[in-house]
Each structure stands twice: as C-alpha cells, then as structure tokens.
Amino acid sequence: MDLATLAGDYTVRTVVAGAALLGIVSGVLGTFAVLRRQSLLGDALAHAALPGIALGFLVAGQRALPALLAGALASAVAAALLVALLVRRTRLKGDAAIGLALSLFFAVGVILLSFVQGRAGAGQAGLETFLFGQAAAILRSDLWVMAALAGVALASVAALWKEFELVTFDPTYAAALGLPVAVLDVTLTALVAVAVVLGLQLVGVVLMSAMLIAPAVAARQWTHRLGRVAILAALFGAASGVLGATVSAGARGLATGPLIVLALSAFTALSLVFAPTRGLLPTALRRRADRAGHRDRDVLRALDTLRRRHDDPTYAAERGMVDATVGHPTGRTLRTLERRGLVERVRHRPEEGRHWRLLEAGEAALERGRDGPDAPEGRA
Amino acid sequence: MNAIALQIVATGALVGVAASTLGTFLVLRGRALASDAIGHAIVLGIVLVWLATGATSGPLQLVGAAAAGVATVWIADALGRTRRVADDAAIGLTFPALFALGVLLLNVYARDVHIDAHTVLLGEIGFVWLDTVPVFGVAVPDALLWLSVVTLLNVGFVATFFKELELGTFDPALATAFGFAPGALGGALLALTSVTAVASFDAVGVVLFVAFTIVPAATGYLLVDRLARILWIAAGVAVASSVLGYLAASAADVSIGGGMAAATGVFFALALAFGPRYGLVAQRIRRRSERDVHENRALAVHLFQHAGTREAGEENVVGALRDHLRWSERKARDVVARSLDAGWVDRDGERLALTERGRAAAREILHPERRDAPSAR
Numbered sequence: 035m036d037l038a039t040l041a042g043d044y045t046v047r048t049v050v051a052g053a054a055l056l057g058i059v060s061g062v063l064g065t066f067a068v069l070r071r072q073s074l075l076g077d078a079l080a081h082a083a084l085p086g087i088a089l090g091f092l093v094a095g096q097r098a099l100p101a102l103l104a105g106a107l108a109s110a111v112a113a114a115l116l117v118a119l120l121v122r123r124t125r126l127k128g129d130a131a132i133g134l135a136l137s138l139f140f141a142v143g144v145i146l147l148s149f150v151q152g153r154a155g156a157g158q159a160g161l162e163t164f165l166f167g168q169a170a171a172i173l174r175s176d177l178w179v180m181a182a183l184a185g186v187a188l189a190s191v192a193a194l195w196k197e198f199e200l201v202t203f204d205p206t207y208a209a210a211l212g213l214p215v216a217v218l219d220v221t222l223t224a225l226v227a228v229a230v231v232l233g234l235q236l237v238g239v240v241l242m243s244a245m246l247i248a249p250a251v252a253a254r255q256w257t258h259r260l261g262r263v264a265i266l267a268a269l270f271g272a273a274s275g276v277l278g279a280t281v282s283a284g285a286r287g288l289a290t291g292p293l294i295v296l297a298l299s300a301f302t303a304l305s306l307v308f309a310p311t312r313g314l315l316p317t318a319l320r321r322r323a324d325r326a327g328h329r330d331r332d333v334l335r336a337l338d339t340l341r342r343r344h345d346d347p348t349y350a351a352e353r354g355m356v357d358a359t360v361g362h363p364t365g366r367t368l369r370t371l372e373r374r375g376l377v378e379r380v381r382h383r384p385e386e387g388r389h390w391r392l393l394e395a396g397e398a399a400l401e402r403g404r405d406g407p408d409a410p411e412g413r414a
Numbered sequence: 415m416n417a418i419a420l421q422i423v424a425t426g427a428l429v430g431v432a433a434s435t436l437g438t439f440l441v442l443r444g445r446a447l448a449s450d451a452i453g454h455a456i457v458l459g460i461v462l463v464w465l466a467t468g469a470t471s472g473p474l475q476l477v478g479a480a481a482a483g484v485a486t487v488w489i490a491d492a493l494g495r496t497r498r499v500a501d502d503a504a505i506g507l508t509f510p511a512l513f514a515l516g517v518l519l520l521n522v523y524a525r526d527v528h529i530d531a532h533t534v535l536l537g538e539i540g541f542v543w544l545d546t547v548p549v550f551g552v553a554v555p556d557a558l559l560w561l562s563v564v565t566l567l568n569v570g571f572v573a574t575f576f577k578e579l580e581l582g583t584f585d586p587a588l589a590t591a592f593g594f595a596p597g598a599l600g601g602a603l604l605a606l607t608s609v610t611a612v613a614s615f616d617a618v619g620v621v622l623f624v625a626f627t628i629v630p631a632a633t634g635y636l637l638v639d640r641l642a643r644i645l646w647i648a649a650g651v652a653v654a655s656s657v658l659g660y661l662a663a664s665a666a667d668v669s670i671g672g673g674m675a676a677a678t679g680v681f682f683a684l685a686l687a688f689g690p691r692y693g694l695v696a697q698r699i700r701r702r703s704e705r706d707v708h709e710n711r712a713l714a715v716h717l718f719q720h721a722g723t724r725e726a727g728e729e730n731v732v733g734a735l736r737d738h739l740r741w742s743e744r745k746a747r748d749v750v751a752r753s754l755d756a757g758w759v760d761r762d763g764e765r766l767a768l769t770e771r772g773r774a775a776a777r778e779i780l781h782p783e784r785r786d787a788p789s790a791r
Contacts, residue, residue, distance in 0.1 A: 073503035074447055081621060124692060129502070130446040130632050137625030138679040144622070144672030145663070152667055166517075240454055244510030247503050255498065288521050292514035299511040306498055314496060 057271025064246035082113030084143025167238030169290035237291030430652025437627035483608025718776035
C-alpha cells in the first residue's frame with residue numbers, strides 16, 4: 035500500500051488519529067509524572083486497570099467502551115491510592131509498593147478475565163486486546179469517546195496549570211500558600227490514569243509506561259521550561275503515534291503498539307545523545323575541549339615560567355624541562371601549539387636535542403587565558 | 415488431590431519459593447521493580463536465542479534470558495548514571511523498548527511458535543502436565559524439572575552467600591570495605607532473577623512472577639525484622655498461596671495462576687492489617703495510647719500551673735477543660751477518668767487537684783533538667 039491509499043483508508047485514519055491523540059495526552063501528563071518521580075506509577079496504573087475493564091464488562095453486559103474505561107479508571111485510581119497508603123503507612127519502599135499494587139491488581143484482573151471468558155457468549159468480548167493493545171480494533175465511535183476523555187484531561191491540566199506546576203516543583207511551598215496539595219496530588223494522578231486508560235486499547239498494558247515516560251524524558255533534553263517540556267513531549271508523543279500507526283498499517287503483521295514505542299524510544303535516544311546543552315555527545319565534546327584548553331595553557335605557562343627564571347625573553351627550553359615543569363609528557367601538546375603558531379622549535383647543536391620557545395602569539399594567548407573565564411582560580 | 419493437581423500446586427510452590435527467596439533481597443534493596451523489568455525484557459532474550467538456535471526451552475534459553483535480564487538492568491543503570499534520567503524513569507524507558515523489540519521480532523519471524531506474548535504475560539499453569547520428560551522412569555513435567563533446578567540454585571546461592579548478601583543489603587559500604595564485592599553479588603542476584611523469570615513464565619507468566627517475587631517478601635518484611643525469618647515467612651506464604659490459590663481458583667473455575675498470585679495478596683493484606691508491630695491496627699493502637707499519655711500529661715501540667723493561684727478555683731475544674739483547653743465533653747471525661755485511675759488526680763465534686771504523684775509528673779515535664787539534680791529542689 036502506498037501512502038495515498040493509506041491516508042484514504044478509513045480504519046487507518048481512525049488508528050492514526052487515535053495514536054496521535056494518545057501521544058499528546060500521555061506526553062503532557064507523562065511530563066508531570068516524570069518530574070514528580072512517579073515514572074513507574076504509570077506502569078502500575080496500566081496493569082491495575084485490568085480488573086476494572088473486566089468489571090466494567092460484567093456490569094455493562096457487553097463491550098461498551100465508556101463502561102470499560104470507567105471501570106479501568108476506577109481500579110487504576112484505587113491502585114494509586116493503595117500505593118500511597120503503603121508508602122505512607124508501612125516501611126515498604128516506593129518500588130515495592132508499586133510492584134505489589136501492580137501484580138496484585140493484575141492477578142485479580144486475570145481472574146476476572148478468565149471468569150468473563152468462561153461464561154457462555156462472552157468469549158468474544160475481546161478484552162484481551164487491552165492487554166496487548168490492538169489498534170485495528172478501534173472504531174470511529176471509540177475515537178469520539180477517547181477524544182472526549184482527552185479533551186477533559188487536557189482542559190483540566192490547562193485550567194490547573196499553575197497549581198500543578200507548584201505541586202510538582204515545591205509541594206511544601208504550595209502547602210504554605212494554602213493550596214490543597216493532597217487534592218491536587220490525587221487529581222494529577224487521576225489524570226495520569228486517564229492517559230493510561232486511553233492508551234490501553236492502542237498500545238496495551240506493558241508498553242504504556244514508555245508512552246508516559248519517553249516523551250517527557252526526550253522533551254526535557256531540549257528545554258527546562260515546564261510549559262515547553264509539556265508541549266514538546268506532546269509533539270514527540272503525537273509524532274511517534276502517527277509514525278507507528280502508519281508503518282504498522284503499511285507493513286501488515288507488525289503490531290502498532292510496539293512500533294509506536296520503538297519510534298518513541300528512538301526519539302528519546304537521539305535526544306539523550308544529541309540535544310545541545312544536556313546531550314551526552316555535546317557534553318563529552320565540551321569536556322574534551324576544556325581539557326585540551328587546560329593542557330595548552332599549562333604548557334604555555336611552563337615555557338613562560340622557564341623563560342622568566344632564566345631572565346631571557348627568547349629562552350628556549352628543552353623538552354625534558356617542560357615535561358618536568360608541567361608534570362607529564364608534553365610532546366603532543368607542544369606540536370599542536372607549534373601548528374597553531376604559538377611556540378616554535380629551536381635546534382641548537384644536534385647533541386642537545388629539540389628546544390621550544392614561546393612566541394608572541396603564545397604570550398598573547400597566555401595573557402588572554404589569564405583574564406578569560408576559564409582562568410584558573412587565584413589568577414583571574 | 416489427584417496427580418495433576420499435585421503437579422500444578424508443586425509448580426506454583428516452586429515458582430513461589432524460587433522467586434520469593436530472591437525477592438526478599440530485591441525488596442530490601444529497593445530494587446523490587448527490577449523483577450518487573452527483567453520479566454518483560456527476557457521476551458527479547460527468548461526470541462533472540464530462539465532465532466539463533468531454534469531452542470524454545472532448556473539451558474540455552476535460561477542462559478540467554480539471564481543475559482537479557484542482566485543487560486536490561488545494566489542499561490537502565492547506565493541511563494541513570496548519565497544523570498539525565500531519574501532511576502525509575504530509566505527502568506520505565508528500558509524494558510518497554512526491549513519488550514517492543516521482542517514482540518516485533520515475534521511478529522516477523524515467529525507467528526506460529528508457542529512463544530507468543532500471551533503466554534509470556536499470562537502463562538498457563540493448568541497445562542504444565544502436558545510436556546513431560548522421563549526422570550528415572552517417571553514422567554515429570556518439564557516445567558517442574560526446571561523449576562526444581564532453579565529453586566535449588568536460588569536457595570543454594572542464598573544459603574552460601576547469606577552473610578555477604580545480608581551485609582551488602584543493609585550496609586553496602588561496609589560490605590565493600592570487607593571485600594565482599596557487593597556489586598558482583600548484586601549482579602548474581604539479578605542474573606538468578608532472570609533465570610527464575612524464564613523458568614517461571616511458562617507456568618505463571620511475567621506479572622504473576624512479579625507478584626511471587628515481591629508480595630511474600632513484603633509480607634515477611636511487615637511481620638518481622640530478622641532477615642532469616644523474613645525469608646522463611648516469604649517461602650511459607652508462597653507455598654501456602656499456591657495451595658490455597660489452586661483450591662479456590664479450581665473451585666471457582668477461574669485462572670489458577672491468577673488465583674495463586676491473588677492468594678499472596680490475601681496474606682499480605684492480613685499482615686498489613688494485623689502485623690504485630692508494623693500492622694495498621696497495631697499502629698493505630700500505639701498512636702492512640704501515645705495520645706492518651708499525652709493528654710494525661712497535658713491535664714497534669716494544666717492543674718500544676720494553676721494550683722495555689724487566684725484562678726485555681728475557676729481553672730482547676732472539669733468545666734475549664736472544655737472552655738479553656740477546648741476539649742470536648744467526652745474527651746475531658748475520658749482524660750479525667752484515666753488520670754484518676756493513674757492516681758495523678760483527686761476529684762472533689764467539680765474541683766480537680768493533683769496528687770503527689772501527679773505533681774511529680776508535672777514537675778518532670780516542665781523541668782526535665784532537674785530530674786538528675788535533687789539538690790536544686
């Protein structure tokens with residue numbers, strides 16, 4: 035299938051729209067989750083939604099998306115409350131509390147699922163699509179439900195933006211200002227649960243945590259302003275959603291969810307490595323340049339010191355003396371400096387070996403370095 | 415119980431003992447979620463080993479999965495060390511990516527093989543008796559055989575390195591100083607967790623493996639303090655959960671693996687509620703008795719401060735507790751009754767007066783520094 039046919043395909047358009055929607059919502063809410071150090075809560079919420087889905091099915095008596103999503107939301111929030119209770123009231127650490135809630139809710143979900151499937155006529159419920167995500171199963175009517183939920187979630191974030199920002203970065207100050215911190219906490223967690231529930235049908239339980247974490251981590255690499263991180267995360271999420279859904283539609287047999295997550299992982303990896311200020315590569319290059327600068331200055335300073343000590347502005351020092359003054363071999367640095375015209379080599383008699391002399395340009399460079407921002411302490 | 419039931423319960427119990435033995439250390443070290451990450455990432459290991467060798471089970475798979483599991487944690491740790499990503503986010507980034515890769519490889523190469531994502535996530539303990547191997551002429555289920563080996567391995571590892579693991583868990587710095595190589599032991603712990611995960615996933619699936627890793631250990635941790643006792647309780651909870659979970663699930667005709675995992679939750683809930691020292695009920699009782707003591711002391715100080723002053727007649731009466739200390743009628747009545755019982759207070763109609771004992775208590779609260787210097791009195 036070529037791109038034009040794909041774009042015209044009704045199912046494909048539905049899936050792509052749903053994936054983009056999910057990317058936006060999980061990008062924005064994942065930003066808060068990651069900054070609040072609750073990255074893995076999303077994983078717990080996703081697993082914990084399972085019993086709610088089964089209960090929603092049992093209550094509604096059919097695969098009605100609003101009922102399933104309501105159930106999923108309720109059980110996800112219940113799991114979040116359990117995690118909060120365990121962390122506050124027991125000596126279990128956060129990770130154990132999350133793992134506990136995750137696996138126990140999931141176990142109950144597996145039991146309920148097997149119960150649902152065991153009943154006559156309910157075998158076709160297709161509830162397992164929520165485990166692994168089955169993008170192709172999304173109907174146009176599902177899309178409207180998802181859009182409504184996404185709209186509510188994004189509108190809530192926009193309306194409570196300042197409050198959420200404060201609770202995220204400085205909960206103590208927020209409390210001092212009289213903000214209802216606990217209520218805001220629960221609200222934010224519930225909104226994360228909304229994002230998770232939206233994603234279940236598309237990417238499934240396991241991959242949902244990446245949908246929340248990856249866009250935020252990628253976006254954080256490029257800017258430190260919360261608003262921009264959220265918007266960038268939404269863009270990364272949406273782009274991955276569209277990319278994954280389109281590739282999956284084009285290459286039959288490749289699951290949508292894993293493709294979206296791999297696209298996201300690629301964005302994240304690229305951002306981690308290449309982002310200008312926080313990227314690992316630019317940081318490493320900067321550090322290397324700094325080190326080279328220090329080496330150069332050390333050698334120039336050694337030549338200058340030796341020259342002063344001999345009261346001879348044109349004094350040429352032997353390699354060994356430069357090495358001894360700096361404290362380590364300097365041959366390579368000297369050759370680099372020679373290429374840059376800062377020092378020159380002088381040959382006296384053959385048996386005396388090479389000597390090095392500081393040139394005017396080198397003197398100037400040393401002067402500059404002394405007043406420059408990188409000047410060593412006590413010298414500036 | 416017939417033979418099949420026995421085999422199913424034994425499989426569950428072995429998964430439980432093998433997982434919770436390692437899980438105890440993971441929970442105490444704050445690495446509980448490594449089991450979740452490892453459990454999912456081994457899918458990629460399983461697929462890669464299968465693509466390379468064609469083996470779907472056996473020692474090669476165990477080794478491959480162990481490598482994948484350790485690699486996952488290693489990648490996550492390395493990501494965390496860059497300081498660009500928080501540790502928990504690093505885990506949450508790594509394992510979904512590897513899982514996604516594994517699923518896509520399955521999509522492409524292995525559509526009809528039995529290693530599909532469903533089995534990995536859910537497992538089917540009810541069918542463990544289907545694949546058997548003969549051992550001394552007896553048909554033993556595949557899974558049971560491998561799980562026995564893995565359980566022995568784990569228990570042997572913990573028994574052999576108990577002292578080192580204990581110190582590495584509670585005081586890594588001291589362990590390093592002693593030359594116990596806590597890093598290597600931590601790596602071995604994760605490798606064994608991976609091996610256990612791959613041996614278990616056929617039976618119970620990844621998520622229920624996580625339940626068996628974390629929940630029994632957490633139960634023990636809420637009940638006792640000694641490491642050895644936590645391990646014993648965790649193993650006991652795991653075995654009991656397998657039996658109870660099987661009985662309940664087969665009676666209700668629902669998922670057996672789910673039933674076993676949920677049964678661990680029942681034990682945890684009991685420990686959470688009724689644990690002798692850390693349980694919620696015990697905490698509540700302790701808080702209440704602390705509050706009682708506090709209130710008695712507040713009354714003693716109040717009476718002491720006003721005794722012999724002009725307002726004594728108006729302050730040292732039951733009514734003043736309501737009006738001046740803003741205590742409710744009932745609270746005032748309770749505190750007075752407790753103070754009378756304790757022999758701190760005498761009551762004369764509405765008027766309250768401290769006894770010698772009550773005065774001593776109030777003095778000590780107000781002037782604790784004089785306790786050891788009787789000459790200053």
